[in-house]
Amino acid sequence: MTIVPFVDLRAQARDLHDEFHEVFESVTSRAAYTMGPELKEFEAAFAAFCGCECAVGVSSGTDAVKLALLGANVRPGDEVFVPANTFIATAEAVSHVGAVPVFVDCLEETALMDAAALEAAAAEHEGSATAVIPVHLYGQPCDMDAIQEVADRHGLAVVEDACQAHGATYKGRPCGSMGVTAAFSFYPGKNLGALGDGGAVTTNSAELAERLRLLRNHGQADKYTHTLIGYCDRLHNLQAALLSVKLARLAGWNEARRAAAERYARTLQAIAGVRPIGRSDDATPVFHLYVVRLLGRSAAFRDAVRERLVEAGVESGIHYPVPLHLQPAYAHLGYRPGDFPVAERLAAEILSLPMFPEITEEQQDHVASALAAALH
Numbered sequence: 001m002t003i004v005p006f007v008d009l010r011a012q013a014r015d016l017h018d019e020f021h022e023v024f025e026s027v028t029s030r031a032a033y034t035m036g037p038e039l040k041e042f043e044a045a046f047a048a049f050c051g052c053e054c055a056v057g058v059s060s061g062t063d064a065v066k067l068a069l070l071g072a073n074v075r076p077g078d079e080v081f082v083p084a085n086t087f088i089a090t091a092e093a094v095s096h097v098g099a100v101p102v103f104v105d106c107l108e109e110t111a112l113m114d115a116a117a118l119e120a121a122a123a124e125h126e127g128s129a130t131a132v133i134p135v136h137l138y139g140q141p142c143d144m145d146a147i148q149e150v151a152d153r154h155g156l157a158v159v160e161d162a163c164q165a166h167g168a169t170y171k172g173r174p175c176g177s178m179g180v181t182a183a184f185s186f187y188p189g190k191n192l193g194a195l196g197d198g199g200a201v202t203t204n205s206a207e208l209a210e211r212l213r214l215l216r217n218h219g220q221a222d223k224y225t226h227t228l229i230g231y232c233d234r235l236h237n238l239q240a241a242l243l244s245v246k247l248a249r250l251a252g253w254n255e256a257r258r259a260a261a262e263r264y265a266r267t268l269q270a271i272a273g274v275r276p277i278g279r280s281d282d283a284t285p286v287f288h289l290y291v292v293r294l295l296g297r298s299a300a301f302r303d304a305v306r307e308r309l310v311e312a313g314v315e316s317g318i319h320y321p322v323p324l325h326l327q328p329a330y331a332h333l334g335y336r337p338g339d340f341p342v343a344e345r346l347a348a349e350i351l352s353l354p355m356f357p358e359i360t361e362e363q364q365d366h367v368a369s370a371l372a373a374a375l376h
């Protein structure tokens with residue numbers, strides 16, 4: 001039986017085996033593990049990749065969102081707009097800085113933040129909301145012009161969550177280069193993944209980058225001179241050097257993901273009731289995830305489909321099954337079912353299919369036929 005994992009990181013590990021070992025030798029022979037030349041080198045290369053002036057390596061995507069918010073001057077008690085459909089880390093980071101997430105519904109077609117819903121929320125929260133986090137979910141860029149327009153009208157700082165969108169572009173502009181600051185995750189399964197946790201904050205302001213460098217390293221300007229109360233949120237030299245090896249391959253891997261997405265789109269056309277999440281003409285996505293909708297179906301039906309896929313050797317995922325306004329962790333905010341109908345409907349219908357650069361045509365055909373059989 002053809003087995004199709006949801007993500008397969010082994011092929012990359014095999015291809016890069018020798019280079020990884022060289023990096024390990026080089027870093028361990030110097031035996032200097034933090035704040036070294038490997039970090040600087042990676043930061044410069046990643047900033048260039050993102051079309052940005054500066055990138056600051058940090059310990060995770062969650063910490064990247066937190067530091068990006070601090071960089072954008074979000075303060076305790078402020079309100080920050082967050083899409084209801086995202087990974088919980090986006091909202092957690094808002095909570096970590098003492099601010100309050102205010103959830104916003106998404107667009108039915110793309111599952112991304114709805115700028116019209118943001119406008120309505122911004123009018124309602126005028127004076128207390130100071131920032132918005134557009135999340136380029138699944139590797140698809142948000143409609144940044146529409147969001148920026150609302151942000152400008154209401155004095156909101158735009159902090160991009162690009163944790164799933166390394167290399168995606170909107171009207172030719174790379175994700176991570178459009179907001180005041182932007183956050184990336186290098187969690188292993190991301191399009192650019194470390195061999196453990198890691199992240200980066202990007203910005204076009206050298207001054208802001210300097211503040212972020214202080215914040216990630218105990219506010220330390222010179223040895224034992226601490227000009228800010230900071231954090232222990234560093235990206236380590238070994239991870240940075242491994243990421244540099246992988247960064248050189250990223251454009252090719254993203255291209256392979258796009259080709260796989262096109263193949264899926266062609267094959268899945270034949271299956272009634274299945275529709276890939278739409279993409280805008282303004283966007284060049286990088287398909288961190290390949291998400292389809294089982295139109296008009298319930299979560300229970302989708303879960304039964306997933307079980308049948310497992311029997312056929314196909315792994316799948318759901319990103320995400322519970323919108324953030326209905327998560328127990330945010331019950332204290334008082335949201336109710338029905339508050340964000342689009343996010344709630346999508347949460348029931350969405351299904352993420354296997355997607356990674358090395359996925360083969362045979363594996364994709366197997367996914368499509370297993371899905372058709374599971375549905376009918």
Ligand SMILES: Cc1ncc(COP(=O)(O)O)c(C=O)c1O
Binds near residue numbers: 087090161163164
């Ligand atoms: C949209 C989004 N934001 C933030 C994060 C947090 O990143 P990390 O897991 O590296 O902390 C993730 C990672 O899954 C994510 O997908």
